[in-house]
Amino acid sequence: MNAFAIALRTLLREWKSGELGVLVLAITVAVAALTGVGFLVDRISIAVDNQAGEVLAADLVLESAQSIDDHAMREAQSRGLQFSSKTGLLSVVFNGDASQLTALRAVSAGYPLRGKVTVSNEPFGAATPADGIPARGEVWPESRLAAAIGASVGSELSIGAGKFRVSRILVSRPDQGATFVELAPALLMNDGDLAGTQLVQPGSRLTRSLLFAGPRDAVKSFADWLKTHKKESERLLDVDETAPQIKSAIDRSGRFLSLASLVAVLLCSIAVAMAARRYVQRHLDSVALMKTLGATRAFTLTVSLTQLILVGVIAAVLGSVLGFGAQEWLVIALKGLLKGDLPPPGLAPLGIGFLTAVAVLGGFALPPLLQLSRTPALRVLRRDVGPPAPLVILAFGPAVLAIGFLIYWVLRDVGMFVAFVLGLAAFVVIVAGAGWLLVRLTKRLRGGVGVSWRYGLANLGRRRTESVVQLTAFAHGIMVLLLLAVVRNDLLNDWRRSLPADTPNFFFINIPPDQNQEFAQFLKDRGAERARVLPMVRARMTHINGKPIDDIRFATPRGKEFANRDQNITWAETLGRDNEITEGRWFTPADTGKPLVSVSTEYMKELNLKLGDTLQFDIAGDVRTATIASVRKVKWDSFQPNFFLMFAPGLLEGAQGTWMTAAHMDARNPKTIADLVRRFPSVSVFNVDDLLRQVRSVIDKALAAVQSVFLFTLMAGLVVLIAAVQASREERRFESAMLRTLGANRSTVLKGLLAEFAALGVLSGTLAAAGASIAGVYVAKRVLQIPYTPDPWVWFYGLVGGGLLVSLAGWLATRSVVNQPPVLTLRSA
Amino acid sequence: MSVLKAENLTKKVTSPEGMLTIVDNVSLDIAAAESVAIVGASGAGKSTLLALLAGLDTPSSGRITLAGADLTALDEDGRARLRAERVGFVFQSFHLVPSLTALENVMLPLELAARRDARAAALETLGRVGLAQRTGHYPRQLSGGEQQRVAIARAFVTRPAVLFADEPTGNLDTHTGERIVSLLFDLNAQSHTTLVLVTHDRNVAARCGRILQMDSGLLR
16 A cells, blocks of 8 residues: 555545645636636637748738839749739728728739638628639629628629729638738729729829749749849748747737736635645644654655645646636637637647646645645644744745746746736735725724624634735736726727817828819818828838948837838928927928938837937938937827828928828718719728727727636636635634524524625725726826726726625635534534 | 663753753663553653653653664654554544544554555454444544544554553543453453553553553653
8 A cells, every 4th residue: 555545545535625626626727717828829829820821822922012113023934933913902992872991902813822712602601712813893892891881792882983893702812811800801803903993193002012932942042032132112021921920929919818817826826825724734633643653754745745736637637628618718709800710729738737737736735735744743642743834935935936937937028027026016015905904994893783794894804814815816806807897998988088079080091192282172162170281101211320220129029110111201391289399399491301300209219219310211212311300299199190200391392102181070971981082082081980999899809808817817816715715614613603502593694704705895896996996097197198087887896796796605615604503513623 | 571661761842931851861661561551640741751652752862662673763754664563552532534434544554564464454453343344434423432442443453562552541431431441451462562551540550560650750
């Protein structure tokens, strides 16, 4: 007979004592919280990997905001590569008066070179592979677009100056973005029809792409050739580069969600520590006895460790199963944001689950078990003898290490790790401090309430540490849910209300320079309040202070993105009211024609620029250098045309560009917009309300996922509560028996218990509502700069929700205490 | 032949009042199959002496030889192994493992000593203490007397050289206590085990071959 056999034999019987159940529950929730996110991220990553080869619809893409010379195509032809072209631009598509902003994709024969286009004969119908591309005069709108404007096969759509017949409904195309739905629905058309729409004017905002495919080596050598022969403004995309970019974005989102679920893991760790402490208390006698009967320390330790490992394995498996279920739930929450069906996940997230279980058990349950094995045999004769006190580093070191490891493992960045740990510590100290004060306050209330409440409140105060831990856990979970579910909507609505009534709700871009005046008059005639009109020129930054962009290391990913993307630049004589100069000075008439630029504060910060720095741009092949003359703080939510980069007048006038403006129009009159688009077919119209609605729906879905993750935090709070009740069960049972012996009836005792948990829930709700309101006020004042009155409903939901949730959980956990006849308890005491 | 020998045994502990001597320079020699009662008032040091003799505690000075082995030269695990092979215990509060059945409790010391015949030997011993019908019961399903019978079976099942009993009737009513003591002495006589028994009860002590009186840590 060995230690393993004894461990196995007693494990099932130990189950009844409860703390092993709490251990399993805590580890299960912790594992589920992390694996849930892990499985989701894994599935999305696999989807990206699977479609990586098709994500470009080619092996290699040359992309530019301007027209691309033929020489690349000729070179590809001479090398025997396949090629095709694609032009992407945004425009409004009409079916009668119904309109929708659409991502037009005009493609040439041969498209797609990799992957398949699938179509159907009706919106949301069954997909079949398409034969070629749309014929001239025909278009294939996506189901989403067809539904929005009520189009079907046979409908006639207006796009710019042209009219087109819907011959198929587009179901999918390989380069539609592998995983996430794009904001505007797409429409596929023949490249030969683009000119007829008159949408493309010199300087129009569009993306031209040349697609190449062929044998791997030929493509690689062609890519090398392109790198040396392409223009500065042209961008080369290959599969190896595109997929990692998407994956890195997914990885970042995954890390954020994992961080959110780590809070649940931390709470579960507290429950594990509580359960382990009780396990140790209950086993001191058994270990002493086994040692008396001849067991060595290693033997007793093996028994406990075997049970711990078994509990860990069972919980990790259960947690992974629950995590898989949770991930399915997350996928449902994200429905509409994710495209198509995701492939099944790999096994890697199971590793996350087991690692979590090992870290939490190793950090929080192992140290007490090591202590347990040091119980002296003498305890069989003297009950006051226990294991020697452990060194502080051995008691808390593993816990700190385990949590540190999990946080670092999720973040993988020292700076973020330190910031998160400090932030979390500060948050916990503040919430726990406030919780401690609240628990103290209940002492004063005891005089003025009935016997049940007095008993309940006295219990809260007597087990103050446990009460504060539970309070912190619940307050945290409820606070986050209140913030995401209630305060967020309040803030968004208050922000919308804070905008003046005449805030522009339509943006117009790609206004041809020669139609600028006519366009302004058109808007004026229809009573639209017009904002300022600014020119818009596409440019690409090439150097900062003479140093090539490629040689500069930017501190943030955003800075790198700012530097590398196509810039929209403008020039102006006057400064808008929504712009404020914070450094330097705005242009004077004497600056006309001088190489000076005014830069927004965000741009300065992300690119680490300072006044007097020189920036060099490539504007359709022309090289311009300008010195930073001023820094502007821009109020972006004025919804006026605004730019990061504004040049002095007279410098860019020769550059090819279009104009843009914004206006407030009656959105309920679609005819005005329809007239406008027919009259000025090249102008792209953006309905701000539509865009905001779409952005909001994306944010809502993403937040639904975050909320789901924070439900784990609440579950973890419940586990802490169960662990605390479990730890105090004998004590509670004895108290209940004593009270009933003294004449209290069952309902009085039950009311007392309910009072205790209701008070705990209400106090948590109070803390949560206070925290959510403070956070709301902070965001309103500092971020949105709007007046904000905290919503009284936050308090209602917090207090009532908290009270009900914790009362119910507490009642479920303690009802056996009241149900047991007092005589049994007193006899066994 | 001596099976348990203590030479100049002293146990001192620190307390808020300063250093306390609980066992003071005790020497004794107990022969094989002898039965010895240690009696004395509460706080006289009886249980501490028992703990030292059984290797559950270590003396501040002095030497103990148990079944030929120098207990004071062994570490904790060494003493545990020696107990597994040569020592049995009966306690006042029974000390059964609540999650194990009567049979499993009796098997436990045999299993700790890696004996293959654990089950058969435990069943046989439980039969000897009159509990053949209750082998599958858990401690909480047994009366106090039955629990102590299980404890006695557990103590004898390894056929120990020395059996230590600490107030074996302390938690039992008089009638049950007498039956338990009879059982203990009967089994002791059958197995030729050395019995070292700590008790308050003069009647129980009188059944032993020798009575040692403890008083303020000293053996009189």
